[in-house]
Amino acid sequence: MHTNNNKYEAVIGLEVHAQLLTETKAFCGCSTKFGNSPNSNVCPVCLGHPGVLPVLNQKVVEFTVLMGLATNCRINNHSVFARKNYFYPDLPKGYQISQYEEPICENGHIEVTKLDKSIKKIRIKRIHMEEDAGKSIHDQNKYTLVDVNRCGVPLIEIVTEPDINTPDEAYQYLAKIKQIVQYLGICDGNMEEGSLRCDANVSVRLKGETSLGVKTEIKNMNSFKNVERALNYEIQRQIELIEDGEKIVQQTLLWNADLNEAFPMRSKEEAHDYRYFPDPDLLPVVVNEEWINKISASMPELPEAKYKRFISQYSLPEYDAEILTQQKAIADYFEKVCQDTIDYKSASNWIMTEILGYLNEHKIEIDEFPVTAENLGKLINLISKGTISSKIAKEVFSIMIETNQNPEVIVKEKNLIQISDEGELLKIVENILSKNQNQVEEYLSGKDKVFGFFVGQIMKETKGKANPQLVNQLLKTELKKFRK
Template sequence: MLDQYEPVIGLEIHAELLTESKMFCGCRVVAADVEPEPNTAVCPVCLGMPGMLPVINRRAVEFALRVALALNCTVQPRNVFARKNYFYPDLPKGYQISQYELPIGRYGWLDITLPGGETKRIGVRRVHMEEDTGKLTHLEAGGSLVDYNRSGVPLLEIVSEPDIRSGEEARAYAARIRQILRYLEVNSGDMEKGVLRVEPNISIRPRGSASYGTRIELKNLNSFRALAEGTEFELRRQAALLDGGGRVVQETRGWHDARRETFSQRLKEEAEDYRYFVEPDLPPLHIDEAWIEAVRAALPELPQAREARYVETFGLTPYEAGVLADDRRVAEWYDAAVAAGGQPKALANWILNDLFRLLNERGRRIEEIPLAPGALVELLRLVDEGAINVTTGRDVLAEMVDGGREPREIVAARGLGQISDEAALTALIDQIIADNPGPLASYRGGKESLLGWFVGQVMRATRGQANPALVNELVRRQLGVK
């Protein structure tokens, strides 16, 4: 059904900025996981009372600069705020202060990695600042309630070029944007809490055509899965309409998560319907080159650059590099461990397999545990030296995560040193063989898998502290394996 059409998709991403105060007033920004009384984090400015004048939040501008630079945008030295006029109960002033003709950033790009491993560049049309609206709650019995606590919270809107061609590409682009926002510490990325909202503009056109089809905007997407599935559903719906002789109506549609389908919400406005004009209560915002360069110099190493470094310098696989670089705190912890003398590949294996398992079991983040990066390096050194084996190392790591003690201290206090005394192990193996004539007879009768059983008995008898390689060698020798 879609074979004869080309999808054309652009994404609008709205990110609430992690400032302490609102965009144009001194009201506190309520954290997404806090539920204060409705309409308590407000003032005459964010409620749109007559005569109240807005003042630009410098911290919000700095956060917007970080994002614009990270997305390779050209920063506009002269920014102008505008009034976006429309009437809705969650908009107390009857207009939203936003940016239109002169946003803070323009003409950027972002490379995404597709499921097959190929890279695609998506253009970023603009990055602009605005204020959030209030929150409407529709009652089942009828009527609605409005809470203006969110009104005036700093928002950053990131608008892509219509370069996206599928739901999976939309997912990859949005996920990379969220990762960058988290790296820059300007947004938490919690879509389910509404602090990051992704809205695709979706249309289709005959393959080979250069003109655009009629687009719809899709809302109510609270996950990347919903973004991908909602986009694909809408593409199929539009194709079916055209194939049946109908036409696509420009509108805003919602995503019904339970039914996995889109539904009509309202006709879509054009830019001229908002009657943009320059905000008269705010002067133009001038951003000088010194400020731009100071923000650029303070940017962290971004995730894609970090992933490439892990692959090229440390020899990690793209998967390992992607997982380690996904969270900035994890990546910085890993880098600190390498700087402390750890072997990059071995550290990656222990972090991805063992440390992550412990963090998941305990419901903690890496920055919340008392384990220092250098302590993990020391633990791996004990394993490499043969002072303890891998199994014991995992037990020691769990104790380090919980209590923060040094590995050598734990090994000494619990008597966990690896047993590598050949004579003592040989005597123990001989005793186990003598005590198990049945398995011995079965082994000598051809059941060679029992070799591993004898090794397991030795490891059990030594509480896992015996040197596994040495035990294997000695068991084979005592059983007469050549």
């Protein structure tokens, strides 16, 4: 069915959970390490044994305040932990410690770039601290197994206002949130491992309307692409229902990436009344101005600032600066290369084409890349000084990936140094021209393309080691002589 999508606009709000990179859990001393054997990172506190008392991890507060500051939030001096009650096999206590009426951060915003290159401000309603639940593993033998290692792992929940209108804006927003948490070093941003999770509330309305339509919630999206696909699917579904005169039912949907469809959860699981009340075992969190200032002083350079600095300090085009600062680890690698070379644009080009291409192809991160920043810097210097040609540099780079050797050593051992001796090259040029009289005649009769043939022959003769600029210069001079 073709529906007139231009009549409608979507209204989207996102809830993002980011797992904090603390060494221990939110309210006990258990390890937060991912991948340990099931039910080994546990103690009476996170297992919810009777009579135990939670103790708040100070790092959780500091990380949350950092995120609040980085997203222009107001940091509340007084916030309160609440109990969110529900019963589920992977929640031993029967409640989750979260924040409800008085969160720690409120009224922030971030800006994203829309498809038409305009800037969109997306407001952040609140950021609050909470603990994670465990994990149910549905076994093939019709059993459900429970791993409570994740119980009590600290999270922040970042909730937007319903300011997002397209799946692309949602994608850009998530990318920005991921970038910020990674720059702050508070979350690794890995959606596949569940350390960054996203739920979306979606409704549609006629353009120009101000009231909100009936919303649905989509869960279970484990990548940015899946968030975008799920939103596209749900917006289209709601428009078709409205066009057919049917009602939209408020419900929670689970996204199935394999089928590219969303399916309703069973209704009893979504009709939650969480019966929030203040946690009687935890004092209010008091963050005074002095502490906020101290946390603010520890704030690392954020993506926006780094982007602007890369343009001014390294004279890079905006495009390069944007690509290089998308991931902090790539930006750090670039700056390390620049400690060994002053040819910043070449460093940027090598990273954006050769290195990012290699990382994508092999599905690895920059910290697993075999060539050190120092060695890449040395390779760029060999080209800048004219020791080797760009073509030879590609060969050397391939060897560096295999062996992680110093490029200077490779060039010496394999005798790849560029021939820039004018006398030596002149002999080769004269020899090639005397051997190819027919081509010389063609060139003189106006077939300029033959010039490339001569260059190719000289490169073949010198195994690609001839200095290309010098070859061009000498060839032009020698061919002129034939015109007399």
